[in-house]
């Protein structure tokens with residue numbers, strides 16, 4: 001079981017597979033009178049890999065901005081774990097208590113090796129030079145090794161990141177998120193621009209990650225979604241249009257109308 005080094009620890013509750021880790025309840029966000037999120041409600045369980053889909057402008061990014069504290073909604077509530085009120089916390093605190101976000105564009109340190117990038121991303125010590133020149137404990141080394149294995153970059157640990165492929169950089173960034181020990185990961189369009197082999201590997205990484213975390217994937221690539229999805233949430237005009245298995249989504253009349261114009 002994971003532990004949290006934060007005063008909100010007692011409010012997170014037990015991180016047990018199947019327990020709820022995120023509740024978004026009746027959230028609305030307006031931009032100049034336009035409702036980007038409109039009474040949005042859904043929840044995510046610990047150990048779940050959830051896919052969130054929706055047309056451009058459906059509110060996917062705004063939803064992630066609300067969960068990570070970048071945007072404060074006009075109404076509603078967002079609860080992490082059993083009782084942590086995320087709307088009362090700022091962005092750095094939300095990251096610190098265990099919500100990690102991976103944006104589309106990788107932001108790795110180009111002139112450092114794979115190993116160094118993971119080392120720099122480690123949770124406890126954010127001071128760049130101190131991190132680079134201090135000795136790692138065996139526990140920290142093990143964590144880096146384990147992460148390199150998960151993201152498939154173990155053989156490349158000495159390589160400068162600049163020469164990695166687009167896909168490898170994306171995986172490294174997922175690895176850097178893992179080093180911060182998040183409990184909930186929000187991943188924005190992870191397979192955009194990837195080769196089919198890279199897409200397959202990304203599916204493996206995210207599936208494996210979700211076993212001991214919760215992972216929310218926002219993606220447009222439906223084939224990829226189909227390959228990883230257990231439960232899919234469809235957003236439309238800032239609300240949940242449908243939720244369920246990929247099959248039930250594909251056969252859902254409302255979804256077909258909105259997506260396929262049937």
Ligand SMILES: Nc1ncnc2c1ncn2[C@@H]1O[C@H](COP(=O)(O)OP(=O)(O)OP(=O)(O)O)[C@@H](O)[C@H]1O
Pocket residue numbers: 031032035036054055056057058059060061062063
């Ligand atoms: N800061 C903002 N100011 C004004 N309108 C905004 C702002 N952010 C988002 N919007 C609008 O809110 C709506 C929802 O946008 P959002 O980016 O959340 O959708 P999305 O589902 O992530 O779309 P995409 O798939 O294109 O990334 C859009 O119509 C967008 O134009």
